[in-house]
Every structure is written in structure tokens, then in C-alpha cells.
Amino acid sequence: MTKAPWLTIIGIGEDAPDGLPRASLEALEQAEIIMGAPRHLALLPPLEAELVTWPVPFADGIDILLSHRGRRVAMLASGDPFWFGAGTSVTRHLAPGDWRALPGVSTFSLAASVMGWPLETTRCFGLHAAPLTRLRPALAAGVRLIVLLRDGAAVRALAQYLRAQGWGESRISVLESLGGPQARRSDLRAADGVTGDPAHPVCAAIEIAGTGTAVPLTSGRPDALFDSDGTMTKRPVRALTLSALAPRPFEHLWDIGGGSGSIAIEWLLSDPSLSATTIERHSARAARIAQNAAALGVDRLQIIEGDAPTALEGLQTPNCVFVGGGLSATLLSWLEARLKVGTRLVANAVTLESEALLMQAQARLGGDLLRIDLARAAPLGPRRGWKASYPIAQWAVTL
Incomplete structure (x- = not known):
């Protein structure tokens, strides 16, 4: 016989109790304890249950709620508790059979x-x-x-x-x-x-209306969106790099050598389920990454100040790793030894020495090597000509 849940999470509106369905009213009538915000409790008709006011901040009320485990408890939440509501904050502490939800109409x-x-x-x-x-x-x-x-x-x-x-x-x-x-x-x-x-x-x-600058939906956003000291993966290369990283829902990225944070930020902009950690050795750049992430709405970016691979110890296991700075044989060996099978690894190199490391790694582990040569039109005397950028070698492999 299935054990009845001790907690009922009830979505309540501003018209309660008139707006509550029968199942929610019955749950309130059967409850020994009803816990909710003062404005929700004030909407209820006279009931036999003990009324407990949910404290501020919200997190302080979770332990109080859990202390009543085993009794019949009703928790009041606004509208639909599982759409930007309080539901998940509570149920992550409970077993599946501990609770049931009776959602209301969402705001x-x-x-x-x-x-x-x-x-x-x-x-x-x-x-x-x-x-x-x-x-x-x-x-x-x-x-x-x-x-x-x-x-x-x-x-x-x-x-x-x-x-x-x-x-x-x-x-x-x-x-x-x-x-x-x-x-x-x-x-x-x-x-x-x-x-x-x-x-x-x-x-x-x-x-929305006005003359503001919209953030494009595709990767390779304009460089002007990122504050930088010049250490940044520029837009065309960033677009190719994000394509190689190929973010997928709920994946976690390590961005080693964050610079301006543009790679990790664009990774996070791809989907709200994604997470990322960027590692940057310079304090000023780490602070700039935090500012860029906040300005572009991805304040969930984790920033670690330090040198890789030392700073990588103990971090959340990644699904994907990008090395944009600090490439060395030591770092590549550490990644090869520690990363799980199936992890995607992308590394960019500008110097001949770094490029040689990528060629050796590709010979050993496989994957794709790509050489990126870009040139922009620029003044050349009274006319214009192509001004080439430093070529970039990119190695992409699934371990």
C-alpha cells in the first residue's frame, strides 16, 4: 500500500478561498498545519489547523517546514508553485512520496x-x-x-x-x-x-520598443558587447569555436584562460540549462569577466581565479572544455588523464609553439585540426587592401 504524502503544496491566488478547487479546499480542511506567507494565511476561512507564518528570507522556512514531517501539512504558494515558484526549493529536500502538488493558475x-x-x-x-x-x-x-x-x-x-x-x-x-x-x-x-x-x-x-542594441541569437556576437583589455577571442573565431564546442542542454563547460569571458558567456547565452566555469589567472580580467557576465544576463557564470591545471582541482566535472589561454604540455597531459571519456575538448593556438602542441596531441588522440586564416579590408595608401590576422590553429576532439 502506497504511503500518503505528508505535505500538500497548494497554489493559491488572491481570491482564495473562493478560487480554490475542491481538492485544495479538502486538503486545507484535513491539514494539521498550514504554512504560508501572511497575505496567504489571511485569505483563509476559519480552520482547525495550526497556522505557521513563513519567515523572511524564504530559505529560513524550509527547515521549519521539514520539522513537521510526519504530520499532515499544507504549504501555500502563489499560483503555480513550479513556474518560478517555491515548489522546487522545497521538493529538492523531499522524497517523491513525501509530497503532492495542487497548482493554481500562474501569474x-x-x-x-x-x-x-x-x-x-x-x-x-x-x-x-x-x-x-x-x-x-x-x-x-x-x-x-x-x-x-x-x-x-x-x-x-x-x-x-x-x-x-x-x-x-x-x-x-x-x-x-x-x-x-x-x-x-x-x-x-x-x-x-x-x-x-x-x-x-x-x-x-x-x-519592448526603442533604439537599444539587441543581443543576436546566434554565436559570434559583436565584440563591442564585451569589455576587454584586448585579450579576447574575436567574433569570427568565437563563432567557429562555439560551433566546435557544440553546447547541448544541461552541459557544463570549463573555459580555461577566460580573458574577457566571451566564450563562456556565449556558451551560457545558448540555453538557460547550461552552466560554465571560467578560469583566469589575472585579477583584473577575472573582475572584467564578472562584469561582462552580469551585463549580458548570465550572472550564473562561476569564475575561478588561478592557474590551470591547479585551479581545476575539485571543480564540477565538465562535459566540454575550451582552452583559450595558458596552453601547455602539462595542461594537456592533465586534461587527458583526468577528463572522462566522451568529454569534448577544443583548444585554440596562435604561436608556433602552441600549434606544435596541438599537432602532437592530434596525432596521439585524433580529432580535427583546423587552421583559421582571416583578413579584413583596411586602408592601403589611398586605396584598400586585405590586412591578415594571425592564423589560428584549432583542435577539436571527443576523448
């Missing part, structure tokens, strides 16, 4: 219904505790966004951020307390700022 669905927007082509973000820069890759003319925000101050910061990025003409609909009797909509332009003090729970529906 995204409610906002799309107010705006008349198709959710399948609308970008959705949960930024309660995340920086607004995560919006950066999505900012392009005509894009529609629905963004969950922490409070009224975050709404004002959103308008300021859009103005600073050149998207001041964007239309913002500030949506408060969706789904309940206090629901309110305020329409404004980002350039005009936010008046009043929007109340939590609040989200913003945004239609």
Missing part, C-alpha cells in the same frame, strides 16, 4: 489573459530575487515579456533599467494583485517612469 497566465498575449511567444521571467540584467538577452524590438517582481521599488528599477539600455519607448503594464478583488492595471512608458507605489504581489507586462 503568467493571469497576466497574459489581461493583456491578450499568447504565452507561447511571450518570454516569462521570475525576478523576485534575481537581477534585472537577466532580461538583457531578451531585449529586442517587438519582444513581449512578463516579469514577476518583488515590490514597487523593483518596478521603478525596471523602468530605469530599460531606459538605460535604450528601450525607453517600451510600454509597461504594471499588474497588481492579479486574480483578486484588488487587481489593478497601470499603463506607462519606461521613459516616463513609475508613479505611485505598486503593491506586492506585482508583475510587469512589457512590450
Whole structure:
């Protein structure tokens, strides 16, 4: 006989209890303990259960919840607990049979219904505790966004951020307390700022407009997007390198010799499920990588300051490794000995000495060697001619 779950996660809206389905109402009536935010608890009718207020910050409440294991507990969460909600933060601590979920209507669905927007082509973000820069890759003319925000101050910061990025003409609909009797909509332009003090729970529906610079969807983004001291894999070579790295969902990258961080950042821009660690020996460059990553909305990039291979010890196992700087026989030997079978390895070399290392490694381990010769049109006296860049040797192999 299957053991009944002790925890029920209930998605609740601003119109509870009238808006709750029968199964959710029954779970609340049967619960010994109901735990939730003060505004959720205030919506409930009189019940026999003990009411426990979820503390701030949210993480502090997880141990309290788990301390009631074995009793009948109901946890209240906004809307759909598993769409930028609290559900996963709790269930990662539980066994599959410990819990069940009764989701409500998500804030995204409610906002799309107010705006008349198709959710399948609308970008959705949960930024309660995340920086607004995560919006950066999505900012392009005509894009529609629905963004969950922490409070009224975050709404004002959103308008300021859009103005600073050149998207001041964007239309913002500030949506408060969706789904309940206090629901309110305020329409404004980002350039005009936010008046009043929007109340939590609040989200913003945004239609992007203006003259800002959009981040292209393909690899090989413009060099101007990255702050650099000149140590950077330039756009054409970066595009070829990302093609060789071939990111796939949920993979982890080591970017050895980060420079400006452009390779790791473009890797992360490929898909939100990807992760990356970049290793950089110079403090100033490591700081610059962090700034570039934050500015382009991939603040999840892990940055390790140090020399490879020493700095690689103890790091998360990679699916893919790129060596863009610090190439040596010692490093290649360490990677060959430590990386798992099936790991993809890509290395670029500019000097003759580094190129010789790649030729020796390719002879030993196989893979593909590619020579990249690029030239740009440049002034040549009163006319123009081709100015060649240093050729680059690229080795790509699956170990």
C-alpha cells in the first residue's frame, strides 16, 4: 500500500478561498498545519489547523517546514508553485512520496489573459530575487515579456533599467494583485517612469520598443558587447569555436584562460540549462569577466581565479572544455588523464609553439585540426587592401 504524502503544496491566488478547487479546499480542511506567507494565511476561512507564518528570507522556512514531517501539512504558494515558484526549493529536500502538488493558475497566465498575449511567444521571467540584467538577452524590438517582481521599488528599477539600455519607448503594464478583488492595471512608458507605489504581489507586462542594441541569437556576437583589455577571442573565431564546442542542454563547460569571458558567456547565452566555469589567472580580467557576465544576463557564470591545471582541482566535472589561454604540455597531459571519456575538448593556438602542441596531441588522440586564416579590408595608401590576422590553429576532439 502506497504511503500518503505528508505535505500538500497548494497554489493559491488572491481570491482564495473562493478560487480554490475542491481538492485544495479538502486538503486545507484535513491539514494539521498550514504554512504560508501572511497575505496567504489571511485569505483563509476559519480552520482547525495550526497556522505557521513563513519567515523572511524564504530559505529560513524550509527547515521549519521539514520539522513537521510526519504530520499532515499544507504549504501555500502563489499560483503555480513550479513556474518560478517555491515548489522546487522545497521538493529538492523531499522524497517523491513525501509530497503532492495542487497548482493554481500562474501569474503568467493571469497576466497574459489581461493583456491578450499568447504565452507561447511571450518570454516569462521570475525576478523576485534575481537581477534585472537577466532580461538583457531578451531585449529586442517587438519582444513581449512578463516579469514577476518583488515590490514597487523593483518596478521603478525596471523602468530605469530599460531606459538605460535604450528601450525607453517600451510600454509597461504594471499588474497588481492579479486574480483578486484588488487587481489593478497601470499603463506607462519606461521613459516616463513609475508613479505611485505598486503593491506586492506585482508583475510587469512589457512590450519592448526603442533604439537599444539587441543581443543576436546566434554565436559570434559583436565584440563591442564585451569589455576587454584586448585579450579576447574575436567574433569570427568565437563563432567557429562555439560551433566546435557544440553546447547541448544541461552541459557544463570549463573555459580555461577566460580573458574577457566571451566564450563562456556565449556558451551560457545558448540555453538557460547550461552552466560554465571560467578560469583566469589575472585579477583584473577575472573582475572584467564578472562584469561582462552580469551585463549580458548570465550572472550564473562561476569564475575561478588561478592557474590551470591547479585551479581545476575539485571543480564540477565538465562535459566540454575550451582552452583559450595558458596552453601547455602539462595542461594537456592533465586534461587527458583526468577528463572522462566522451568529454569534448577544443583548444585554440596562435604561436608556433602552441600549434606544435596541438599537432602532437592530434596525432596521439585524433580529432580535427583546423587552421583559421582571416583578413579584413583596411586602408592601403589611398586605396584598400586585405590586412591578415594571425592564423589560428584549432583542435577539436571527443576523448
